[in-house]
Amino acid sequence: xxxxxxxxxxxxxxxxxxxxxxxxxxxxxxxxxxxxxxxxxxxxxxxxxxxxxxxxxxxxxxxxxxxxxxxxxxxxxxxxxxxxxxxxxxxxxxxxxxxxxxxxxxxxxxxxxxxxxxxxxxxxxxxxxxxxxxxxxxxxxxxxxxxxxxxxxxxxxxxxxxxxxxxxxxxxxxxxxxxxxxxxxxxxxxxxxxxxxxxxxxxxxxxxxxxxxxxxxxxxxxxxxxxxxxxxxxxxxx
Numbered sequence: 001x002x003x004x005x006x007x008x009x010x011x012x013x014x015x016x017x018x019x020x021x022x023x024x025x026x027x028x029x030x031x032x033x034x035x036x037x038x039x040x041x042x043x044x045x046x047x048x049x050x051x052x053x054x055x056x057x058x059x060x061x062x063x064x065x066x067x068x069x070x071x072x073x074x075x076x077x078x079x080x081x082x083x084x085x086x087x088x089x090x091x092x093x094x095x096x097x098x099x100x101x102x103x104x105x106x107x108x109x110x111x112x113x114x115x116x117x118x119x120x121x122x123x124x125x126x127x128x129x130x131x132x133x134x135x136x137x138x139x140x141x142x143x144x145x146x147x148x149x150x151x152x153x154x155x156x157x158x159x160x161x162x163x164x165x166x167x168x169x170x171x172x173x174x175x176x177x178x179x180x181x182x183x184x185x186x187x188x189x190x191x192x193x194x195x196x197x198x199x200x201x202x203x204x205x206x207x208x209x210x211x212x213x214x215x216x217x218x219x220x221x222x223x224x225x226x227x228x229x230x231x232x233x234x235x236x237x238x
Contacts, residue, residue: 006067014063021089022055038102041095054089058082070133071141079130087120 029047032039043050065078097113214223217231224231231237 006069010063010067013066014059017059017062018055021058021086022052025051025055025093036101039099040102041099043092043095047092050092051089054085054092057085058089061085069137069141069144071137071139076130076134079133080127083124083127083130087123090119090123091116 026048029051033044041047061078061082065075065082068075068078094112094116097111097116099110099112101108101110215226215228216223217234217236219236220231220234222231222233229237
């Protein structure tokens with residue numbers, strides 16, 4: 001329920017309670033004291049003051065009860081206060097249940113105290129309704145309070161935190177890559193800590209040449225066939 005509607009409900013409640021517990025009782029008491037002055041109770045001399053006081057307290061507590069949300073402790077407190085003031089108002093209006101009426105030489109005494117106590121007990125039973133309303137709406141009221149507090153909190157903008165790059169772990173001993181200018185490469189036990197040397201350039205292929213088709217004798221210099229093993233001229237072995 002919105003705050004504006006609660007204010008209007010509280011105003012209407014105060015108006016109706018003032019009519020019921022202040023205006024109408026004062027009019028009735030004025031008529032009774034004017035036309036029946038013989039009627040007397042324990043509170044009759046100051047009955048107007050009592051009606052205005054307790055009626056005003058009932059009006060104020062009822063308006064405050066309606067202005068608070070169901071499930072709040074304030075509504076529970078003002079609801080119980082309203083019941084207490086209503087019980088006092090009834091007890092004062094009825095004079096505690098004892099009234100006297102004198103008419104000439106006749107004297108009549110009325111004792112309705114038991115009826116008054118029964119009425120007060122019946123009115124006090126409304127306290128159960130007040131407690132039932134409080135317990136039924138308590139969880140809803142707490143959720144609304146939490147939501148209102150969360151909405152009232154200022155929104156904090158999150159500033160992105162610049163994280164520093166993780167530092168590289170330092171080696172515990174001398175590193176091979178700092179000792180050698182050659183890139184570190186593990187190939188074999190003989191080449192630990194250095195890269196294998198680049199392969200030597202391949203030699204250019206020898207120029208092609210024609211195989212000789214004859215043999216030259218080392219003794220006489222005569223030419224012989226390749227298949228021959230003895231020189232024809234001097235008889236030397238090849």
